[in-house]
Amino acid sequence: MNQLNCLPQDAVLWGHDILPAAAASLGKHAIRRPLTFTVEPLLGFHAQHLQPHVQGAAGIFTDLPPHAPDTGVRRALDACVRAGADSIIALGGGSVLDAAKAVSHLHHRQTGRYLPIAAFPTTLSGSEFSHYFGVTETSGPKPFKRSHAVRETVPKVVALDPLLLRHTPRELLLSSAIKGIDHAVEGMRRIDADHPHAMLAAAGVARFFSVLEKWPGQLDTAQALATGRITADDLLQLQLAAWQSYFFPASVVYGLSHRIGHILGGTFGLPHSVTSCITLAPVLRACGARYGDKLRIFCAGRAGHDAAAMLADRIARSVTQLGLPDRLRTLGFDRAQLAQVAALLRQHYPDEVGDLGDGHDAALDALLESLW
Template identity: 30%
Template sequence: MLSGIHRFPLQERVIFGKAAQHALMDEAERLGCSRLFLLCSPSMRDSTFLDKVMDALGSRLAGAHFDMRPHSPRDSVIGAAKAARAASADLLVAIGGGSVIDACKLTQQVLWLALDREEDLDRLRKGMSPDGSADILNASVPITRSIAVPTTFSGAEFTSFAGVTESASGVKEVFDHPLQIPRSVILDPEATLGVPHWVLMSTGIRAVDHCVETFCSPKSTPYADAMAVQAFRILLGTLPKLQADPLNLDFRLDAQLGMWLSILGPAAGVPVGASHGIGRVLGGAFGVPHGRTSCMLLASVLRWNSKVNAERQTELCGMIGRPDHGLAEVVEDLVKSLGEPISLRQAGIEESKLRNLAERSVASGFLENNPRTIHGADDVMEILRLSW
C-alpha cells in the first residue's frame, strides 16, 4: 500500500508576470513592512533591473548588501545578517540565483536567534538540535521574513531548506526551518535579463534535474509525479526556444513557471538522488556552478540507476512524449542543444580528483536516497567515470 507524508511549505503566494518593483511595493504594503533590505550578488551592483526596484521602493528601502557569493558560504550569511540588523530591516528581499536565495533563508535564522559568528551555525544544521529555533513558529513578536525575486531557474525560492557552504572545509551543509521559505516569490522575467545566458541554460537543466530525480525517487508521490511531468514538458519545449531567442520574455516566463513546478516535489518532502547529492559536493568543494553539476551528472546517474529503475525511466519518457528514447539520452541531447558541458572533464575536473570527489560525496550523507543503493566510494566512482 502506498504511504507517505506530503508537506505543505509555509509560503503564501507566487506572483508571476508582473513587474517586480510594483509587486514588491504591493507586498510591502500587504505585510505592513517599511524597511526592506536587499540581498544581492556582487554582479547586481550595476543592474538596471535593480535600479528600477530601488527607485520604486523609495523611502521603504533600508539598504542593500552585495556580498552574497556563489555556493552561499557561511561568512556571506553572517555578513548579510549583520548588515540587515544594522539597517533595522523588517523584510529581507533576495534578488539573485540559488546561492543568494539560500543564503538569505539562513540569514533569517541568524537574525531570529541573534547569532553573529560562523561557528554559531553548527547547531542549526539539518539533523542536529535546533536549540529551540523551532519555537520561532510560536513567537509572540514579529520576526524578519523574506521575499525572493529569482534571476535564474534554480528553484531555491520554493523550498524551506538551504545549502550553505562551511567556509574552511568547502563542505555544503543543509539548513532547514519551516519559516526559512520566502513568504512570497515574484517571478518577473525581466529579472533574468542581466544574467549570463549560460547561467540561465544550466539552471534550466537544474530544474530538469528536479523533475527527473523527483519522478525517479523511490519515495515519490502522485502529487510530485504530476508536478514533475508537467514541469519537464514545459522545460523540454521552452529551453531550446529560449536558446534560439534569448531575449524573449514569454519564453523566460514559461521557463520560470516550469522551474516552479519542478521543485514542488522536493519542497513537499520527496528526496532526490545522486545527481543532486554529488552535485552539492562538486559545487561546494570544487567550485562548479550548481546548474552545471546537473548538466554533467544527471545523464550518468540515470544510466547507473537504470539497473534498478529502467521501467520508471521509460514511463517518464512516455509521459513527456519521447517513448522511443532513453531518459539519459533525452537529458543529454537537451544539455547539448543548450551548449552546456556534458562531462566533468569539460569543467576542468582532473581524473586524479575523482576519488576525492567520490569519498567526499559518500561522507556528505547526500546519497542515501538514490534509487540504486550506493554502498561506497567505488559505486560513486562508477558514476563519475561515466560523467568524466
C-alpha cells in the same frame, strides 16, 4: 500512508511587467524595512525596477559569494542587524537565495525572529520555492556545503517576471534550467507516480523542454529575443516550469545528482547550476533501477521500455544542443580529485550512494570517472 507536506508561502506573483506592482505590494506580506540581498551586476536592475517601488527600504547588501560560505552569511547577518532590517528582498540566483534563507535562520537563533523573504529570482533552479538551503562550511580541512531544511525560511513572496531573466548570462540561465529539471526528476526518488509532485513535475519538465529544445545555439538571451527566436513568453514558460518542477519540495528527498553537485560546488568551487548538466543524465542511467517505471511519467508519448535511459538521453541531448558543459574536464577539474569526491559522498551521503544498487562502491567510482 501517502502524505503531502506544504510550505508557508503567502503568494506567488507572475506575469509580464509585474515588477513595479509586485515590489509595491510587499508590505501586505510583512516585507517591511527590507535589506536587499543581490550582486554587483544587478545593482542597475534593482535601481531601475525595484528600488523606486519598495517602501521603507533598509539598504542593499552585495557581499554574497557563490555557494553561500559561512563567513559571508555571518557578514550578511551582521549587515541586517546593523541596518535594523525586518525582512530581506533576495534579487539573484540560488546563492543569493541560500544566503537569505541562512541569514533568516541565524537571525531567529539570535533574536527569536525569522526575517521574512521576498524572492525575485534571476535563474531557474527554483530555490525561491523551497525551504532548503546550502551553507559552505569553511572551518574544516576542506570546505563542505552542508544542506539545511528550515520551513520558516521559505520566501513568503515570489515574483516571476520574464524581465528578471533578460540579462542573466546565457550559460547560467540555461544550466539553471537543467538544475530545475534535476529537482523534478530526483524528486521522484521516494514518491510514486500518483503523488502531486510527480504530476506537476512532469508538466514542468515538459514546459522546460518545449523552450530548451528550440533555443538557438550560441545566442545569448538578448540576441535570441532580438531575433524573435525566443519570446518573452518563452521566458515566462521557463519560470513557470521551474515552479512546477519544485512545487512541493517539503514532500520529496533528492538524490545522488544533487549530492555530487553540492560537493563539486561547495568543496571544489564549480558553478552550482552547471553541475546538473554534467551529473543528471549519467546518474539517471546508473540509478535507473532505483526509480523504475515511475519515471515514465516524464516520457509521455515516447516509445521504449527503459524510462530512465530515455529521459537521460533527452536531457543529455539538450545539454549538448545548448552547448553547456557535459564533462568535468571541460571545467578544468583535476581528475585526481575524483577520489576525494568519492570519499566525501561515501562519508556524508551513503543512502544516495546506495541508489547505485549492488556493488555501489565500484559503481560510484565508475560513475565519477564517466563524469570526467
